[in-house]
Amino acid sequence: MAPFKAPRGTQDILPAEQPYWRFVLRTAEEMAALYGYERIDTPTFEEAALFIHGTGEATDIVSREMYLFTDRDGREMALRPEGTPNTLRAYLEHGLFNLPQPVKLYYIAPAFRYERPQAGRLREHHQFGMEAIGEADAAIDAELIDFLWQFYARLGLTGLTVLLNSIGDANCRPAYVALLRAYYQQHLDKVCSNDRERFQKNPLRMLDCKVPSCQPIIAGAPTIDQHLCAECAAHFARVRGLLDAFGIPYRLTPRLVRGLDYYTRTVFEIVPEDAGSQGTIGAGGRYDGLMEILGGKPTPGIGFATGIERIVLNLKKAGIEPPPLPRPRVYVAFATPELHDAAAVLCGRLRHAGIGALVATGARSIKAQLRAADRSPAEYAYILANDAAQCELLDLRGGQGRKAISPDALVDYLLTGA
Numbered sequence: 001m002a003p004f005k006a007p008r009g010t011q012d013i014l015p016a017e018q019p020y021w022r023f024v025l026r027t028a029e030e031m032a033a034l035y036g037y038e039r040i041d042t043p044t045f046e047e048a049a050l051f052i053h054g055t056g057e058a059t060d061i062v063s064r065e066m067y068l069f070t071d072r073d074g075r076e077m078a079l080r081p082e083g084t085p086n087t088l089r090a091y092l093e094h095g096l097f098n099l100p101q102p103v104k105l106y107y108i109a110p111a112f113r114y115e116r117p118q119a120g121r122l123r124e125h126h127q128f129g130m131e132a133i134g135e136a137d138a139a140i141d142a143e144l145i146d147f148l149w150q151f152y153a154r155l156g157l158t159g160l161t162v163l164l165n166s167i168g169d170a171n172c173r174p175a176y177v178a179l180l181r182a183y184y185q186q187h188l189d190k191v192c193s194n195d196r197e198r199f200q201k202n203p204l205r206m207l208d209c210k211v212p213s214c215q216p217i218i219a220g221a222p223t224i225d226q227h228l229c230a231e232c233a234a235h236f237a238r239v240r241g242l243l244d245a246f247g248i249p250y251r252l253t254p255r256l257v258r259g260l261d262y263y264t265r266t267v268f269e270i271v272p273e274d275a276g277s278q279g280t281i282g283a284g285g286r287y288d289g290l291m292e293i294l295g296g297k298p299t300p301g302i303g304f305a306t307g308i309e310r311i312v313l314n315l316k317k318a319g320i321e322p323p324p325l326p327r328p329r330v331y332v333a334f335a336t337p338e339l340h341d342a343a344a345v346l347c348g349r350l351r352h353a354g355i356g357a358l359v360a361t362g363a364r365s366i367k368a369q370l371r372a373a374d375r376s377p378a379e380y381a382y383i384l385a386n387d388a389a390q391c392e393l394l395d396l397r398g399g400q401g402r403k404a405i406s407p408d409a410l411v412d413y414l415l416t417g418a
Helices: 015-034 048-055 060-065 084-093 138-155 173-185 193-201 203-208 212-219 230-246 308-317 337-352 366-375 407-416
Strands: 045-047 068-070 076-079 103-112 124-133 160-166 250-252 264-272 282-286 301-307 330-334 357-359 380-384 392-395 402-404
Touching: 015 103, 015 124, 015 138, 015 308, 045 048, 045 084, 048 060, 048 076, 048 084, 084 103, 084 124, 084 301, 124 138, 124 308, 138 160, 138 230, 138 264, 138 282, 138 301, 138 308, 160 230, 173 193, 173 203, 193 203, 203 212, 230 264, 264 301, 301 308, 330 337, 330 366, 337 357, 337 380, 337 407, 366 380, 380 407
Parallel strands: 160 250, 330 357, 330 380
Antiparallel strands: 045 076, 068 076, 103 124, 124 301, 160 264, 264 282, 282 301, 380 392, 392 402
16 A cells, blocks of 8 residues: 555546547647637636635635635635636736737646545646637637637537526626525525525525525526626627537527626536536636726636546547557667667667667666567667677567667668668
8 A cells, every 4th residue: 555645636647648638738739829829827826815806705616615825924825726817817917908909818727626526526627728808799709619619529529518698797687686686585495505605695606506406496597588788688699690600509508607706798618418517528708897806907808617637538438549649669678788888878869869769777688678678668679789780670560570770870760761
């Protein structure tokens, strides 16, 4: 038994898993460039107040899940639970509002939430997220949904559904929230304790409750689609029209609100067809009022995040094999012990020329070295002998057998194949 284990809710991403991760991350970075988004990296921890004010005190993230600590100067800090407030903080702090708008950013980063671990839902998980800051145009909403849809398609994921809604803005939502509060007032004795707390702080979030006993109450709640102001209705109609033009199927979901307080207007989730209550693999929405909460001028924005662990789970479930990572091409063995250092130097020459190489170690016999070569990922084994004419290249795949080749000619041969 190992004396130490990874903390509960975390995981080691072992070499066998890395092809999946590299496949997802490489695809994300390539597509971000196609859509004109640039990478940003923010600190792993920030002042806790940034997330308390930005994410929302009524959210589960802030009230129950944030990792909080006090630093040596007595300041309350938090490990990053999500990527939007800190990205907007960077936008403000570094004056990105002076650049042509919208500013299009993406990030790939760990996030930390103290919650009950389950498949695809870890206390330390990794997010790929995108934010478009400084533009209220509905075309940006459709662009991000299109990006996420095409991203999953490029990975090979199918059978997905876009859930779509508009939750209005500061002009029309207060009247709807009052209507929702009046409805729930009659059912407070039937909802969970968390919902009774949400009723006081943010009734809209009661629609996001996942407790089974609360679902019949949610099903009977009034929906916001009949209460949008003219501007929000027109904005949502344009989002839907653009998605239709892109050929992206979606399901209008009038009780979809998402779990964060800062959302306005467009909200969306993408779920597999057989997903349970925690099956969402990507989600986001518009947050036109968040910048003011963080101390900036009114600045519209929209973004999404998708969990990399959850994507990998879905790739495996679908039987999708990622492209293999590059591997060493040649394993250098030595025929006699005195050639050990010469083999190491030859291996270095190969690597410096851009050819992946491994070298035998220890004092093993040539037979033991070749057995190790067979177990390695290398394509070839090269036997370094005292006489250059006796040096051989062995095709470990069985295609070309053995070929006599001198150490001086080895680099050119592997580079050119001749």
